[in-house]
Amino acid sequence: MLRSGKTVRQVALRFGVSPSAVSKWSRKMPQDSIAKIATESSRPKSHPRRLTMQTIQKIIDMRVRLGGRCAEVVHEQLQLEGTKISLSSVKRTLDRNLLTKKRSPWKHIHEVLERPKALFPGALVQVDTIHLVYDRKRIYIYTLLDVFTRHAYAWASRRINTRMSILFLSKAKARMPFVFSMVQSDNGSEFSQHFTERIHTTHRHSRVRTPNDNAHLERFNRTIQDEFLKRMPMDVIKINRMLPRYLSYYNNQRLHLGLKLKTPAQMLG
Secondary structure, rough: OOOOOOHHHHHHHHHOOOOOOOOHHHHHHHOOOOOOOOOOOOOOOOOOOOHHHHHHHHHHHHHHOOOOOOHHHHHHHHHHHOOOOOOHHHHHHHHHHHOOOOOOOOOOOOOOOOOOOOOOOOOOEEEEEEEEEOOOOOEEEEEEOOOOOOEEEEEOOOOOOHHHHHHHHHHHHHHOOOOOOOOOOOOOHOOOOHHHHOOEEEEEEEEOOOOOHHHHOOOOOOOOHOOHHHHOOHHHHHHHHHHHHHHHHHHOOEEEEOOOOOOOOHOOO
């Protein structure tokens, strides 16, 4: 309206705003443009309690010194060293300097089902993956273990994803002498919601940062690495060719202290 010849006061009266507001808007609007005026941040340019650059640098240095520990640990360590600062200030500073780990918006929060007691074969079957890296080569070993009998199965793959996880479980179901009532895995991307919906078996995710939920399978992962994988070349075909022989020994001949010196095959009987 200013361009049409109206005065600042006339425009202000027309829109019910102060003349000073109209003057500021007209200065921000380029003379040759009809674009909207961008909304600016309401954050104050200064604050009497604003952190000094020295304090901000202390927070950043402490985060690096502690190897990326969380804001609560950084805050407590700063307090112990005499720097008085609030936890919210530490969190805000780390966030502004891109030093916080943001949870992915695509990450699905899994509902944790009640863990069943392993009272019969297949009551609770645990699945996991072992990552092997040697000379820039990477292969993966899918592992599975029935908690009641300790009956185990494994399979090597060049990659891990949901599709491979579903294929592995179908192979395990075909070879195990019992039906799976519940499958338990960690929260890895290879055991995502897509996996849950397509395995046609109740799927339980272990609690986050609680490796003891999969303790029986973690022990098997260590055993298979010590007794078998360490002596094998980094070759998926050769590993899968030799795995049946080792698994036969593990399930039918190897005595288990956790089973009172029985074999998984004896537990099936």
